[in-house]
Amino acid sequence: MTKLRTLYDRLILAHPVVVLVLFALVLGLMSLNLHQFRLDASAESLVLENDRSLAQYRTVNQRFTTSDDFLIVTYSPHEPLFTDAGLARLAGLRDELAAVAAVGSTNSILNVPLLHSPKLSLDTVDEEILTIDGDQVPPQQARDALLSNPLYPNLLLSTDGGTTAIQVNLPTPSAFFELLEKRKQLRAKAEANPADANAQENLAQVEAEFLALTEELDARRDATIDEVRQILERHGDDAVIHLGGVPMIVADMIRFIQNDLSTFGIGVLLFLVLTLAIIFRQWRWVLVPLLCCSFTVWLVVGYLGWAEWPVTVISSNFVSLLLIMTLSLTIHLIVRYREYQHDEPDAPPATILSRTVSAMVKPCAYMALTTIVAFGSLTYSGIRPVIDFGWMMTLGLAVAFVVAFLIFPALLRLLPPPVDQRVRSNRRPFTDHFASLTEHQGPAILVGSVVLAVLCAIGVSRLTVENSFIDYFKSSTEIHQGMITIDNRLGGTTPLDVIITDDPPPAGAATSDTAAADDPFAAGDPFAEDDPFASDCDPFVEDCEAAESYRDTWYTYRKMSQLAKVHEYLDSLPETGKVLSIDTTLDLLAQVNGGKPLDALQLAFVPAAVPDDLKGILLTPYISEEHDQARFSIRLLETSPELRRQELLDRIRQHLTEELGYRDDQVLFTGMTVMYNNMLQSLFDSQIKTLGVVFLAICAMFLLLFRSLKLALIGIAPNLLAAGSVLGLMGWLGIPLDMMTITVAAITVGIAVDDTIHYIHRFKVEFEKDRDYLATMHRCHSSIGRAMSYTSITIIAGFSILVLSNFIPTIYFGLFTGFAMLMALLGALTLLPRLILLFQPFGRPGTAD
Template identity: 75%
Template sequence: MSWLRLFYDRLIFPRPVVILLLFGLLLVIASLRLDQFRLDASAESLVLEDDRSLEQYREVNRRFITSDDFLIVTFTPHEELFSQEGLTVLESLRDELAALENVSSTNSILNVPLLHSPDLTLDTVDSEIKTIDGDDVDPKTARQALLNNPLYPNLLISKDGRTTAIQVNLPTPERYFELLHERNELRDKVDSGKASAQEQQRLEAVSREFIEFTESQGEVRDRTIDNVRAILDSYRNRAEIHLGGVPMIVADMIRFIKNDLSTFGIGVLVFLLVTLAIIFRQWRWVLIPLLCCSFTVWLVIGYLSWARWPVTVISSNFVSLLLIMTLSLTIHLIVRYREFQHDAPDAAPRETLRNTLLAMIKPCFYMAITTIVAFGSLTFSGIRPVIDFGWMMTIGLAVAFLITFIVFPALLSLLPPPVDERVRSDRIPFTDLFARFTENYGKTVLLGSAIIAVLCVIGVSRLSVENSFIDYFKSSTEIHQGMVTIDDRLGGTTPLDVVVTDDKPPESDGEGDPFASDCDPFVEDCDPAEEYRDTWFTYQKMNRLEKVHNYLDSLPETGKVLSISTTLDVLAQVNGGEPLDALELAFVPSAVPEDLQDILLTPYISEEHDQARFGIRILETSPDLRRQELLDRIRNHLTGEMGFEDDQVKLTGMTVMYNNMLQSLFDSQIKTLGVVFLAIMIMFLILFRSVTLALIGMAPNLIAAGSVLGLMGWLGIPLDMMTITVAAITVGIAVDDTIHYIHRFKTEFEKDGDYIATMHRCHRSIGQAMFFTSLTIITGFSILVLSNFIPTIYFGLFTGFAMFMALVGALTLLPRLIVLIKPFSVPG
């Protein structure tokens, strides 16, 4: 420790102003790029590191000219919808939305073809199509035409005809896909080791350009959504209106996170400061922790801004966690400083500060490095945002430790605190009650811990990984209400695409000739080997696709299902209600007018790639929604009952990407916790140089982590992209208390070799610091329950519960095991 004494005596204590000025310069540099700090809730932030579903999703969207880049405005007028007044209000709203700068087009019951006319047939469909916008159609006739059309009910209009939807299209510029494609190609080259130095440089440039373009598009989209909301507000006195759609879900998630980072970040800090003021009753012990916490968060945010490292839904809690960790370090220093003041009230402030730093730097370093290992284990997850979160916390904890042991002593050198009456007091602190309870009821402690462990195991076994986007938002929020309305009346929220590929044609001389065999595929059920394969529009293929459509539509979790079968139903209606015969099927591509191709054909059939698409909307409000089970059921039915090969069936869309991440959570959680406990066990062996002490130290950590996961299981709260981090956070918190307590116990035990007396002394000293830390954090994080973002509420509640369980375990189970096993050698 001699070099540490020299470091403080020659560098920190004599020049505190210089140290703080240099540090202030560092803060200024960090703040130069704060405008680059950004949040990311894009599709890429919700997928696995090596998940190709996002690429498949984009490929399907481009191949079938479909997109989920649109907003849905639900419109339920106070008056009758299909009246002159109701349609006039709808038209006015539609026109205002369509006039927005970044809206490419809108779809509504006003401009879609009614496909209802006495003279309408397959031959006259091009000339007899009518719309509410372009023709003088009686409202009641229009209502009947829309509700009788297989395409529109439960999509653009509710089945009762009272609610309709306006689809507001927000197209993604082609430049986005160009940059994305180039970046991914270069990434693959770099990952495979085949990239040249020039290509590596180009990757960096393209990546920066892609980030800048994405950010600019995000800003444009946010402005557009704000403008849409402003327009809707002006119509709410005439109709019940809700806003939904994938872009809105993303925008609102970012909005809630930003609000939580600012409002609740400040709120948490205020709660923490009030608690510190009540506990210590000296302004120095409020100001100095405040500055240390603020500097830590400021520097880390500055670094993320300079590195252009986005914060995602998962890593958005890093600010709160850095406050916890920095505050924990400073409180331990404050309590130890006051202990030295109590023992030697006449000592010089610098001597007291030096003793505090030298006594606490070792356990605090152990605490920091072990917690870094705990959070660093998140980098073993396969989920990109979780990996980023692990690295952010690793960097943040290192910064927190350095600030605590450089800035804290510099500030305290300038502001030495007086010895107050509370420091001079010899009263026994509240924490000694835990020591007395542990001493007198040791068996109860062990039995209670065993019962909790059993309950934890049962609770963990009940954990699930299912969740819906709707569960992230309170029922009072617009986004929640919009999802409910869209699910109940307009066919579902989250998109799922099922794409099937046609059978490959066998090698034969008659390939491409529909009459090369004796079987007529237009009217007969031919053997697949003899089927005419140059088109989807044969009787057999359409019949098979219809069976797939009917199956998907029959599932309770699905809302609206659209496919080529929907188009054929529409054309059958045009055909006088008669299904198309085999010959009419063959001429469907040429019979559909060109201006209807993008509505009736292109989204469902890709002749070029021999693929057919089924567009499904999943009911997020369904209480029985189990994504993985649903996807497995669909795939098994298509490959088993329907006879498709496995490589002929592709499931994609936001539902699949989100599910892939959810289903990785169990594996990721087991892997993460396994790595965490293994790493902590190794760290304990290094720190304490005793297998027995390492095992004793693991016990409260296991109980704390198991309690949080077990409670989630008992309460039916699923693992999701937010709660996955709770267990690792809990371990990181519990480790702090364990290390501090064991280190102090070892130091105190050397005085008299009495385990019971040592336990009481530890509870009155380090136990008090642990209690103050836990009380402050639990109180501070209680404000998070006021958030509108449910994951933030869970984070606040589970963080508080984790602190409580870690404290109780460290003050009861840990000392009981030490007293029972007696791992220390009695001093000679």
């Protein structure tokens, strides 16, 4: 250690200008790619690269010619909608939206087929289709036709006819799917033969092309949404208009996070500056920590840009956490420096600085390593953004440690701070009150800790992993108001698809083994001999030999009756809004058929009877004859207080398998709802349920660092209580875990570990002076306790500004980070020293050697 200290003094402390110049070159190098730093809130950012749910989602969209890439404009006019003037104003808005460059098409009550005419029948449906756009349909007749059609009410038109919707379709170019498939094939090839340099090179090129196209599409989407909003603003005098849809939710989430990173990032820094100025009252002790924090974030952000490593909704918190960790390191260095100034006010600044670095490098290294272990647990998650978050924090903590022990001393060598007169005084710091409390109220602290632990356990047991997108945004935001309108009047917000698989292709039909292997839906024969619906002959077909070929189609009385039962059940659920399926189409055709349900023969001819230009509306979104699948399109009500995604999916699956007789492998759930729910469940499994493993790893780190099992167990206690307090509080308050708040456990552990390590290390050093546990505790509270309190107060004050965000997860992050700091500080100043006094892990008290 002596040699390392000498080398450090010669290379770093003796040449601060050289260190700063070289560091400036590194900063400049990282600045070259700062512009490539980006946020990503796409579907891919919420799952693993080869996640099955994402593959299923894309496959279903291609098979059933559907997509969630559209905006929804809700339009509630101040004047009656179904008048010539009202429909003309709606048409004007629709035409302006359709003229936007990236818009492929629009759907509204103006262009959908009314299918309402006295002459309309199954035989004349092709000739008698009317639309408001193309035919002189009286407004009231159009209203009646739309509301009597089972397809449009609560989807394009509210049931009272007062609110309508315009679907603005934003088609994804075919090049995106071509590159996606090409990337998938090259990844498989590269994984099969990692030594194939050509495959690795081709993969890198395709991934670069895919990234460039994705960024282009993201920029186009944002520009399109901005242009759409400008159009809607011009029509705001005629109606109450809201904008919704998955692309808009993604864009607004990114916008809120970007605003928080910029606006609130500056606000946090200002709060930190103000708090540091109040605590230390010297400009050096404000400037130096501020520069260290800024340099750490600068380097990590620059590296992420250089590596083209996008930041997601979850990992966007890494900037705030890097500020916390770097600030914690620098404040501990500042307080230790000032302690040496107090002990030897006449010592040269270089000597004080060298002693400070020497004394603090070990506990700070321990802190960094143990915190890396805490955040490293995130890399074992099954969710891509959480894995990224873990690696980013691991990298950031290493950078923060290097910056603290390179730049901090280099700056102080050039700007040596004068001795603060307050440092010379022997006034009692406020942390001594905690020492007195620990000394005189030890039993109460232990009893209170046990009671708190019980309350935390109860609170943790009440935690859920359910949340609604609408809960992410304040009620004053446009996205919140738009979701409420869509939920209440237009059938729900979040898409969920239920896919039912029927018979496989007939024996002897040509199939592709490769396609079957790649198909995420590939399974065995879904209609085995024990299928309760399989029969030798359809009761509505007299010729049983003909029935064999007839049974190969979905359009049989038996199968449609069974799908109708599924539709009826899904529509009866309180969490579901609009449900669309082939049953909706059959209800519509029954109306066309004079109100009579279609018989078996008419059902068989439905594909031929429906005009080609209506098949994309009535048939292909719900039936895939090629793949023997039927689709039920559901919109979930985000505002429903009964919405519990996992419980809902389990309930639907149970009903379909136990009540309606489908096998488990015949039922598939997909859509944004499924991917979001899978992410939450995986987060819960990987983080909450394995939290014990994380604490075991930290305990092992303590054992390695302090070489005492008793001390390791003592050190883990306040960490457990701090993490449990945050999670327990969330459980008691009914705040669900989601994609951001679920990382609070790892964050809390990382923060609590810092205080524990610093306090134990200082206690061990101070104890050797007189081997008096009580006196050592008082000295530690006056020294390291002061540094811990300064760190906590500064961070709590800085992050309190996050409560002003419009993004609710950011507010929760600020509040729970502050609460975590408070609980970690209280645990380290009360429970930790009390346990040390009680169990005496440093040996028996006595006289120092």
